[in-house]
Amino acid sequence: MMLKKAAAWREIMKLGGMRKRSKEVRSYYRALSVKSLRKEGWFDFMTIPRSIEEIADHFGYVDMEFLRKYLEAYSNDKILIKEEGKYRTNGIVEDFPAIPPDLFGPGLAQLTADAANNIPQRLKGNHITFHDEMNVFNWDDALSMKMYECLRMAAFKFSDALSRRGTFIDVGCGSGVGTAAIWGYYYKKGAFKSGDPVKIYALEHDPNLKRIAEEEFASYVSRLHGIDRTAIDSLSEHHPIFVQGNAEELPFEDEFFDMVYTSQVLHWCDAEKATKEMMRILKPGGLFFGTEAFYPMMDQYTELYILMNEGAYGAIMKEDFMRWVREAGATSVDSATPVGVFKVLK
Numbered sequence: 001m002m003l004k005k006a007a008a009w010r011e012i013m014k015l016g017g018m019r020k021r022s023k024e025v026r027s028y029y030r031a032l033s034v035k036s037l038r039k040e041g042w043f044d045f046m047t048i049p050r051s052i053e054e055i056a057d058h059f060g061y062v063d064m065e066f067l068r069k070y071l072e073a074y075s076n077d078k079i080l081i082k083e084e085g086k087y088r089t090n091g092i093v094e095d096f097p098a099i100p101p102d103l104f105g106p107g108l109a110q111l112t113a114d115a116a117n118n119i120p121q122r123l124k125g126n127h128i129t130f131h132d133e134m135n136v137f138n139w140d141d142a143l144s145m146k147m148y149e150c151l152r153m154a155a156f157k158f159s160d161a162l163s164r165r166g167t168f169i170d171v172g173c174g175s176g177v178g179t180a181a182i183w184g185y186y187y188k189k190g191a192f193k194s195g196d197p198v199k200i201y202a203l204e205h206d207p208n209l210k211r212i213a214e215e216e217f218a219s220y221v222s223r224l225h226g227i228d229r230t231a232i233d234s235l236s237e238h239h240p241i242f243v244q245g246n247a248e249e250l251p252f253e254d255e256f257f258d259m260v261y262t263s264q265v266l267h268w269c270d271a272e273k274a275t276k277e278m279m280r281i282l283k284p285g286g287l288f289f290g291t292e293a294f295y296p297m298m299d300q301y302t303e304l305y306i307l308m309n310e311g312a313y314g315a316i317m318k319e320d321f322m323r324w325v326r327e328a329g330a331t332s333v334d335s336a337t338p339v340g341v342f343k344v345l346k
């Protein structure tokens, strides 16, 4: 087990200084939010101490929980001072430099900058849905330094999933780059030749992303693994089955899968429901594995950005995740690296 943990660590180390990278992301989101809320008039209004109710009334905000989270984040950072339940500025609030983090490709940097303009709207209860925009690039490209590939490799090395066979599902597959990469890993292991092949399924909530995943599957495999298109096409009966559906209500019967994989999906949905659903569709003896940016790796400002989106519940605690899987029948649970590579046996 120590060797598997070390292998997972080696993959994550390829990203170099995750804490520094996480700090850069946090600073970027914080700077964008301060800019947006300054335009809204927050810091002029809060030269006088204001209660959360006064702030909500003045600006017409309805989501008190989301407002509270911003006020708490700003008081933790001394952007606002909290005294006797009221919030005020401590003199002039300076703009922070909004430097796109190294980890973000230009598409994601622009997308997040645009989204920050919607913070006041979100406080008024209007979410954004960015999935359509996410079609223009995929997560593997959106984050630099092959971050998603490193996470995926870490999860596979930690869990030893490639030594298993049977039914496999990638829950929340996005535009399917990860699914194509995974198919290639099994192809290289000869898993589509043997009498006991791996059957891969992939599920995605967003219909457009699901369509892209299906249509681009062969070209992704070819690009990622350098496998000839004719070889890929000749194995069409072993290609993944792409399904549109919700991780919170998976459209599969109990104990259908030998392996359930999910990467960076739980914070976008009701994580407890989704976790328990993933355990439900897993066979006894099966493997549930993947990655999730648990607190505190995912900081407050990143979470607040995620919470802008329709359907997102935000970051989770590793301890909660561990409890949910145990409640759902896990016989063993283990995790590695601060990014949250996990492995659960049922």
Ligand SMILES: C[S@@+](CC[C@H](N)C(=O)[O-])C[C@H]1O[C@@H](n2cnc3c(N)ncnc32)[C@H](O)[C@@H]1O
Pocket: 131, 139, 140, 148, 171, 172, 173, 174, 175, 177, 178, 203, 204, 205, 206, 209, 245, 246, 247, 248, 262, 263, 264, 265, 268, 269, 270, 311
């Ligand atoms: C950060 S992306 C990760 C994509 C992919 N797992 C990967 O590693 O490249 C998160 C994905 O989860 C999907 N998602 C969010 N909520 C979901 C839900 N309730 N059910 C299924 N997928 C969901 C999003 O549409 C998005 O494609």
